[in-house]
Amino acid sequence: KTIVRLWCRRSSARGMRLLTHNLLINPMKGFEQAFPLKLIPTKITKEEIKFNAAFVVHLLPKIDYKVLLYAASTVGIKNLPAELPRPIDATQHVDLLKALHHTLLEIHVEEGKLVCPKSEREFPIKQGIPNMRLNEDEV
Amino acid sequence: MSRPEHTAAANEFYNRRESKKYTESGRVVSIQRTMAARAIELLNLPKGKPLLLLDIGCGSAISSAQLGRSGHVWVGFDISRSMLELARGSRLKSGDVAEADIGQGMPLRAGVFDGAISISAVQWLCVKQTPDQDPARRLKLFFKTLRKCLAFDARAVLQVYPENTDQMDMLATAARNAGFEGGIVVDYPRSMKAKKFYLCLWKFDRMPSRTQAMTSTSDSLLPPTVQFSSGRKKKKGRRKSKIRGRGGELVGRHESKPSSSMKTGGTKGRPNKKRRRKRTL
Numbered sequence: 001k002t003i004v005r006l007w008c009r010r011s012s013a014r015g016m017r018l019l020t021h022n023l024l025i026n027p028m029k030g031f032e033q034a035f036p037l038k039l040i041p042t043k044i045t046k047e048e049i050k051f052n053a054a055f056v057v058h059l060l061p062k063i064d065y066k067v068l069l070y071a072a073s074t075v076g077i078k079n080l081p082a083e084l085p086r087p088i089d090a091t092q093h094v095d096l097l098k099a100l101h102h103t104l105l106e107i108h109v110e111e112g113k114l115v116c117p118k119s120e121r122e123f124p125i126k127q128g129i130p131n132m133r134l135n136e137d138e139v
Numbered sequence: 140m141s142r143p144e145h146t147a148a149a150n151e152f153y154n155r156r157e158s159k160k161y162t163e164s165g166r167v168v169s170i171q172r173t174m175a176a177r178a179i180e181l182l183n184l185p186k187g188k189p190l191l192l193l194d195i196g197c198g199s200a201i202s203s204a205q206l207g208r209s210g211h212v213w214v215g216f217d218i219s220r221s222m223l224e225l226a227r228g229s230r231l232k233s234g235d236v237a238e239a240d241i242g243q244g245m246p247l248r249a250g251v252f253d254g255a256i257s258i259s260a261v262q263w264l265c266v267k268q269t270p271d272q273d274p275a276r277r278l279k280l281f282f283k284t285l286r287k288c289l290a291f292d293a294r295a296v297l298q299v300y301p302e303n304t305d306q307m308d309m310l311a312t313a314a315r316n317a318g319f320e321g322g323i324v325v326d327y328p329r330s331m332k333a334k335k336f337y338l339c340l341w342k343f344d345r346m347p348s349r350t351q352a353m354t355s356t357s358d359s360l361l362p363p364t365v366q367f368s369s370g371r372k373k374k375k376g377r378r379k380s381k382i383r384g385r386g387g388e389l390v391g392r393h394e395s396k397p398s399s400s401m402k403t404g405g406t407k408g409r410p411n412k413k414r415r416r417k418r419t420l
Contacts, residue, residue, distance in 0.1 A: 014226070014227060014231050014236075015235075016235055016237070017235050019212070019214075019235075020214050020235045020237065022248075023214065023247050023248050023251050023288075024237070024246055024247065024248075025246050025247060025248055026246065027239065027243050027244045027245070027246035027284075029244075035248060047232075049232060049233075052189055054188070054189070055189040055212070058188070058189070058190070058191075059191065062191065062250075062251045064248075105212070127224060128231075128235075128236075129220070129223050129224070129236055129237060129238050130237045130238065131220075131237075131238045131239075132216075132237055132238060132239040132246040133218070133238055133239055133240050133243070134240070134243050136269065136271070139243055
């Protein structure tokens with residue numbers, strides 16, 4: 001096929017978001033408690049997505065906030081509070097929710113690695129895709 | 140034509156060339172999108188609320204993009220890096236992809252997803268990909284970890300292409316043993332070509348009253364609970380019924396039982412009058 005693409009569409013960022021980092025564990029048997037995986041980013045991009053306060057509020061109970069603070073610090077975000085206010089209100093805490101939205105959804109780790117805190121096993125992140133596959137001998 | 144699962148392992152079959160062919164085929168994309176939309180419908184999610192969903196075997200994120208279009212945020216997993224690398228651009232605006240072998244267990248924390256879909260992926264677990272793989276063990280681990288990462292009232296809708304009824308049974312049994320209940324939805328059941336199977340699962344909770352107390356809004360997300368009545372019902376005459384759902388038991392269609400029209404070869408005993416099959420989809 002000799003179809004030549006005459007336009008070049010710039011792909012948007014592809015990378016592991018900090019939300020995803022907050023959900024991942026080592027799939028190896030016996031390592032379910034090995035959370036969080038250490039985050040060592042080497043290349044980061046940022047891309048805006050539409051802010052939805054209700055969605056951020058929905059996500060917060062699922063998130064391990066201490067882990068989010070840790071992950072945020074590895075990508076240079078230090079403006080988050082040490083603790084979340086309770087209850088969190090969509091109108092009252094709008095600025096906080098926007099900061100959380102930015103941290104959870106707008107940071108993309110394109111290159112780097114995740115490391116199991118127990119076994120030190122590395123899960124590389126290449127082209128924004130973390131590789132969680134175990135080798136045959138690890139299963 | 141041999142099935143992909145018997146040709147090679149999923150990540151080997153979906154190499155660069157196959158992945159590109161798949162992702163760029165208008166027909167394939169269209170079917171995948173339709174099935175994804177159907178799976179989302181079967182998830183029976185509360186309306187108007189963006190949720191966190193899981194896409195199992197997301198490939199180049201064709202199905203995941205459908206989740207995004209419905210307003211949700213998602214995380215997708217696939218074993219084929221070639222497919223994942225084709226997940227680009229606007230598809231990734233609403234979610235992330237990761238490389239994983241679902242037969243090794245979902246690498247996810249407990250209770251985080253509001254729902255899960257899978258399009259044309261889970262049947263790969265039924266077939267040995269390497270000589271030392273144990274499909275039964277992989278299925279068990281997959282369903283166990285899937286159940287774990289779902290929220291208590293979340294559903295999983297898995298569209299599968301079972302090779303035969305044994306495979307469908309294998310999947311349903313593994314799901315049930317992992318603590319799921321639910322059923323199999325069959326779309327276009329009379330068309331061999333168009334027939335689609337959706338394994339619809341939710342967590343089996345032995346104490347339905349507890350689940351009821353925890354649920355605040357939608358009744359439709361509740362698993363079918365046992366209804367008690369004090370009255371006496373007259374026992375109707377014995378009828379050969381389809382499999383009725385009971386607590387903890389997976390409801391299924393009689394896939395192994397041929398319908399009456401199939402028994403006669405579609406001619407109702409009149410061999411000269413062959414019934415013309417209407418092509419659906």
